[in-house]
Amino acid sequence: MKASKRSEDNAKVLAADYTKKAAEYNAEAMQKKNWLDALKFSPDDLSEESQKSVTALANTAQVLDVQSPTSTNIVLALNQLEMDHMKVVNELEQEKGRKACLLEMSQQLSRKLEEIKRISQQAEATWTLQQEELSRDAKRQQFSREKSNNYAADITHYEAKLRQVGLSKEITHSHLCAKWADLQALEKQVKELEQQLQNYTLPPDMALAEVKVQEARQELASIMDGLAITCKTSPCSFCMLNCFYSTL
Template sequence: MSEIVGGTDPPPAITSLESSKTSGNAGFDASRITEVKAWLISQFDAAGKDLPDFEYTPRSIAHLHKIVTLSQAKTQAATIVANDFRQKATEYRSQAARIREILEHVGLVQESLPSNVVSSAQVLANVANLLNIRDTELSSFLVAMADLSLRKTAVEEKRAKVQKESKELLDYTRKAIARLTYLKRTLAQLEDDVSPCEAQMEHWKTNLAIMDSKERQYLQQYSNYKAMLNRVGYSPEISHGVLVEMAEHRKDLEKKTKPILDTLRSYQDLPPDKALAALAIEDKKRQYAAAEKYLEDVLQSALDSNN
């Protein structure tokens, strides 16, 4: 779709390209291509060079058209300023000729004046140009000197402000350097502490694994003990106090039944009289059954009172 254009004479393909792009692309229409091409030719001709080969694309034409518009605007502004300067220069030359003619009539031309007067006038003119004043009146010099003094004061104030800001920035920089040094030292210390901390972490990791294993073991033992208590009929009503009380009653019963058992053991040494032995045995059996009945009643009463 794009054609290569070289030199100052475009090939015939540009005509067809321009006609094909006029309706479809506003940045690649014939008027813009003609304007850009004419401007490029004028610029390269002014520099004494030939227009190089380049590709006309919508993007390049749009970019070059912006440059052309900006260049033409600046050229027009520069032309206006140059014409104004030329007019002012003409007026200044005319005014200088009139002033010179007047000075010649009164005999004050530069050639007839002493050298010290000429040098003084030149210095006065240089000072006036330096102070940017149009005449050499004393009032103009005073106003210019006052303005210069005000500018000097403003510059001194700005200088003092800049020096203050520079001092503050220097203090901030010193503090930042000190903090940076402290942070570097802290970083080095932390890097030195990395190895011991890693070793401690590994130790804690090992201990944690051991504790985890112990926890599972203790949970398993707790489950086993709970199952065993369920098998033996343990219930929460059987508290430590109840067991202690039952143990005390058991001890009392053992104390009461011990003499009976000792008496029964002594009967083993009696002569084999069956009637007396049978009576004695029956008597001891009744006493033993009474003691067991008493123990069961005590245990039952203790359980009932706890409930």
């Protein structure tokens, strides 16, 4: 409302100035008309060429905004018009420079926006891939967790069954393998002793020979006792012991 009021006041002042100038122009026109009437001169009395010249002079004065179309005023107006023209040309050149600068900045900004758009698209694609990978990882993790729970349940179930059938450490596969290795070592040692006995030559002294034989029997008895203990601790080795006795 205040801005409209100020505009209205300015318009009133401008209208009053125009009214005043119109009154001055009318008064001046009336004065010049009186002068012409006193001289009994009318524009129609001029020749066609003179009327054209007067019309051109009036148009020039109107274009140059000269109240009195004298040569001095027209020259001054032309100089002022030339200065205004030069000023406008300079402003136009500056405006062209600013326009070129703005155009370059606009092109750079456009390239930056395209680059940002491309980076944004790449980031969005990467984010989508990461989300898909996270979803697959979550599914794999859930599957692994379920399988782990199933394995744990199966282990608990089978452990309960093994306790029901009376599973002990002595009949496990690893324990039997260890006992079998010990049995093979003892068998090898017995075979070596048998080979020594077969190749053994009794000394000429019978007393000394009996002592050697007794020592060999004691050593063999000790080995047999160890073998028997091994077979007792491993129930599945009973058949191996029988086989060993058959070889003896």
